[in-house]
Amino acid sequence: MSEVPVLKSGGPTDEKVLAGLIGRAPVFKSIVTSLPMLASSEGAVLITGETGTGKELVARAIHSLSERASHPFVAVNCGAFVETLLESELFGHERGAFTDAHARRHGLVAQAAGGTMLLYEVDTLMPRAQVALLRVLQEGYFRPLGAGAEQHSDVRYLAATNAPLDRMVQAGSFRADLFYRLCVFSVGVPPLRERVEDILPLAGHFLEKHVSSPGPAPGLSAAAAEALLAYDWPGNVRELESAMVRALPAARGGTVEPEDLGLPGIPGRRAPRLLPEASPTYKIQKRRVVEAFEQQYLRRLMSEHRGNVSRAARAAGKERRDLGKLLKRHGLDPRRFTA
Template sequence: MNDASKPPSRGCILVVDDQRNMRATTALLLRSEGYTVLEAATGEDALTTLSKDGVELMLTDLKMEPMDGLTLLKKALEVAPRLQVIMMTAFGSIETAVQAMREGAFDYITKPFKDGELRYRVERALERAQLQATVALLTGEFNERHGLSALVGRSRAMSDLSSRVTRVAQSDATVLVQGESGTGKELVARAVHAHSRRKDKPFVPVNCAAISETLLESELFGHAKGAFTGAVRARRGLVEEANGGTLFIDEVTETTPAFQSKLLRTLQEGEVRRVGESTSTKVDVRIVAATNRDIELEVREKRFRQDLYYRLNVVTLRVPPLRERLDDVRELAEHFLKRANARSPKPKRLSEAAVGHLTGYSFPGNVRELENLVEQAAALAEGEELLPEDFPLSPNTRVEVSGPVGSPQVSSLDTSMRMPTLAEAVEEAERRAIAQALERHGMDLGRVAEELSVSSTTLWRKMKRFNLRPSGADHRD
């Protein structure tokens, strides 16, 4: 068969073992599966091969001389940081193999191993290698998409914010992003990551408000096999997934004191302990946290740990609400319309009248509300030009403007009939539901929690926030 008719290789693997028979047998099996297989009898030979060949996976024996498998692992990852490594070990060396995984090995396999077991572990390792290669290709796209250009706006407020993002990105300081819902706090966090020395490493976001209390700890810190019902295998948490990069913790004030204590430990010690494990794993993660609440008030009301607040609040980035930068409305609207036009066969354009209509609005839902308005108008408007009537705005949220259209100055805002934001409406609905359930069940908080389908801890936390007490409880402080 000539080279042109050969099937493509499924991946390039280096087998390292100082026992010739074991090395040759393993290589033969892998070649029969369609892999390109290279062989090395010593660690030195392996390093030479790694420096010049496109190896994706290395299988190495643990007990070798003069260079053992652990030493080879460390040096190999210096030569090829994205290399996947599987350690081949005798039964009595499993503890050392686990140590190797802590130091960067992907997996280990115990000799003598079955052919099927080797195939499975090799396939998993190469899948991870391909995933990392894909992530590397997408890194440039991430940096281009989420750099400072993503922070649309030329107002003084946005210029100041962009300048602070650039300065803070150069350090490893923990960042606290504050701003109302819909202002773009995650975009700011992504911009910090994209301009940092960690930009080639993972950016991992987690929204604490979107994950149940019982799952949040496991989601962030990982868990050991059997740590709780359903934990059928050990799992790394998002903190470990973000190792070397940035972990974005959104809505951090929605967490419990117990969780806050564990997050504080991670910040202080630079380590994470999986649920159900007694040992910790070192991590190098930059934390960017965000909240739409008054976090200082949360601290004063004892709902958020003061020591964690000081750890998070090393550098604060405040994202201004859209009503404070109305001169950015035109640029933002055109940015969102350009994106909508890219998905539509009938592109639209903004009329000057529509711009004036939008810049006279206070945007209680901030940039997210403007984005939704533009996308809705682009999808539903019949003409090519978007007019004021294509943008239905909530009543009693107009501002008076002076000067040319596009450069408004807020002079008055009718707040007597202000429409509530989505976050405010959700909070009020939660408060009413809890109050009504308390009225029905009195002191039986267990039945209240069951009816509302929340944990007792979540119920207690929300009752404290809304200053609610069980019916019949002593109302004295």
């Protein structure tokens, strides 16, 4: 970093960054809580998790919360280039370095100066690129293709993968030295099916995010909420977001029903199913049932009391404030029940 600390300016506030990370499962909350600490360090962070779990979102949050926030955030898909192209993409090249190099070009490492680089699908790096990356991670130096001299760029590195990198190290397909450089810190983002409590808040968030007509976003019917909780989400949060986008036109300002979701196993326009559901653990299955019970209970309670939280709380034997919190957690707006 430069000697004078770079003051964050212009970007979203830290509160706003953290508020964009939706989820209330304890595992997810502990990730969110760790982000400011990760942001204050210069060590590399290895972010692991299945596809669509939110690895890139976590990486962007670390950048936005850091003193590098006003500098570039550059994400590179390591799997998208053949070996030499990746190197020229990362490190740049001199004119004439290879057949198509008609002009000198700065690479992404130079463009990311002062900022953060996310290397995703880092498991796909070929051996030569692994060596080159190790050097830049260790010392900040790199050599553009065809260049005589090395260059320096001050970049913080984050990496993401959905492959078991530690096992790849054991098997000899990923360099151990690079692995240890990349995982100074590590964050494992669990699949959505292991954080059932996040499903409905995320669903509500995406309905609001993608609703096109003015006015309130549609809500989920009790049956739709149950269907979302029962599904195992092989595509994780990304798949949930797609399901909400799919449901919106059919819901038209009203209520999303199970058949609008297009989930495998539910009649309607189905999305392709990737993996058969393995038997979930006891703990996960229990949380699903509890979550579904709370949804049903709260909906019935609120309908019976026509959205009157005080009366509903009395009937349920709960403090008004606690019931209010519970409703909020479940994304249930009492005003929906006044009719």
